[in-house]
Amino acid sequence: MDADAIIIGAGACGLMCAAQAGFLGKKVIVLEKGSKAGAKILISGGGRCNFTNLYSSAEQFISNNQHFAKSAFKQWTVEDTIGFFETYGIQGKEKTLGQLFPEDKNAKDVVDVFTSLCEDFGQEILCNAQVNDVVQTAEGFEVLFEQGDKQQVLRAPKVVVATGGLPIPKMGATDFALKLARRFGLNIVETAPALVPLTITGKDEEWYAQLSGNSVFCEVSNEQISFEENILFTHWGLSGPSILQISSFWRPGKTINIDLLPQESITSIIDEERASNGKTLLSTLLNRYYAKKLTDALGKFLPLDKTVASLTKTEIEKVHQTIHHFVVKPAGDKGYDKAEVMRGGIDTDELSSKTLECKKVPGLYFGGECMDVTGWLGGYNFQWAWASGFVIAQQL
Ligand SMILES: Cc1cc2nc3c(=O)[nH]c(=O)nc-3n(C[C@H](O)[C@H](O)[C@H](O)COP(=O)(O)OP(=O)(O)OC[C@H]3O[C@@H](n4cnc5c(N)ncnc54)[C@H](O)[C@@H]3O)c2cc1C
Numbered sequence: 020m021d022a023d024a025i026i027i028g029a030g031a032c033g034l035m036c037a038a039q040a041g042f043l044g045k046k047v048i049v050l051e052k053g054s055k056a057g058a059k060i061l062i063s064g065g066g067r068c069n070f071t072n073l074y075s076s077a078e079q080f081i082s083n084n085q086h087f088a089k090s091a092f093k094q095w096t097v098e099d100t101i102g103f104f105e106t107y108g109i110q111g112k113e114k115t116l117g118q119l120f121p122e123d124k125n126a127k128d129v130v131d132v133f134t135s136l137c138e139d140f141g142q143e144i145l146c147n148a149q150v151n152d153v154v155q156t157a158e159g160f161e162v163l164f165e166q167g168d169k170q171q172v173l174r175a176p177k178v179v180v181a182t183g184g185l186p187i188p189k190m191g192a193t194d195f196a197l198k199l200a201r202r203f204g205l206n207i208v209e210t211a212p213a214l215v216p217l218t219i220t221g222k223d224e225e226w227y228a229q230l231s232g233n234s235v236f237c238e239v240s241n242e243q244i245s246f247e248e249n250i251l252f253t254h255w256g257l258s259g260p261s262i263l264q265i266s267s268f269w270r271p272g273k274t275i276n277i278d279l280l281p282q283e284s285i286t287s288i289i290d291e292e293r294a295s296n297g298k299t300l301l302s303t304l305l306n307r308y309y310a311k312k313l314t315d316a317l318g319k320f321l322p323l324d325k326t327v328a329s330l331t332k333t334e335i336e337k338v339h340q341t342i343h344h345f346v347v348k349p350a351g352d353k354g355y356d357k358a359e360v361m362r363g364g365i366d367t368d369e370l371s372s373k374t375l376e377c378k379k380v381p382g383l384y385f386g387g388e389c390m391d392v393t394g395w396l397g398g399y400n401f402q403w404a405w406a407s408g409f410v411i412a413q414q415l
Contacts, residue, residue: 032387035408041140184361196389212358238281297328
């Protein structure tokens, strides 16, 4: 045997697992396809790494089994994440909505914590090592990989698959975990891009394109859920945090509702203006809340050059509908090239929630994004990656 375990993937989950195994005196070898460890951590949060969320719980995760992540989150809490990084000099600072970023450090410092720990513990991280297969043997597993043009094999009683999801193929994302799971007869929950911008095509495309670059605070919702954050208009559709959030719950053919003034009532605002200064133009009133470009664009639906006093009941209702119930039917999404995470993945029914060991293949573990546990935007996905990496390390 070459090690106590082979970890496939030096991403957030694999690195945490290797470091935690080190604390427990276990020797692991990490095989990473890319040329460096933690590539996705390095680009996360615009290079600043939103490494957890103060309010993270199983509720901010999408999964066929909403309870599955609870055990891991009990074993490794948000406080554990915060304490862990503090120990290595990274203080968390809340940006907004519980999102913690390193206060005066960046994503590279986060990766350095893990690579230094691995070095201290003598955990090897082999880069440019693409794993092609895992074979079960009487003693455990053989992990077949290529490094350069050399085909190699490592043997260990346990294997951890932490190869992430499908987003950003040009960074080397692979479907390795899904393929391997299928080969071992595990069920896969249908995968799709999530936390992804949505596209608009057809007759509405131009209307959105003219607003490209404008951002506005909104409530975006569908029949399942709502999010209050900014949306960003682009020349191909919609992006921004609210849109990324709802994209994980959106399905092709479905609409989303945008409330362009979520914390107020446009009807009350019009009523008040009618009482104080009925001569105000609807455009002037809307310009108090929106960039002129957006107000002008809303002119496609609203009589902007009428005074508020002259608006009919039907027109006021139309203003209300347009502002509070702006219905969008996205044509699609921007795909894995632009998605932050993958929805779906290895069915959680196939794994023990306490250990993340595969029920059908003892000794084989899956962690991180390859599983059907998908977090909202805001540091939740890293919390899952750290927690699942920690949980698996306890089993090695
Ligand atoms: C642009 C962007 C920004 C993001 N920002 C944030 C953020 O700020 N906060 C947050 O919580 N989440 C963020 N995420 C999501 C987060 O990065 C992922 O959810 C997290 O990295 C998943 O961890 P993981 O260990 O499962 O997979 P990854 O971190 O993707 O690691 C998987 C590793 O496995 C390697 N690999 C794949 N196949 C093989 C193979 N066959 N052999 C060997 N190695 C292989 C890959 O090269 C990769 O290094 C962001 C994602 C993107 C794309």
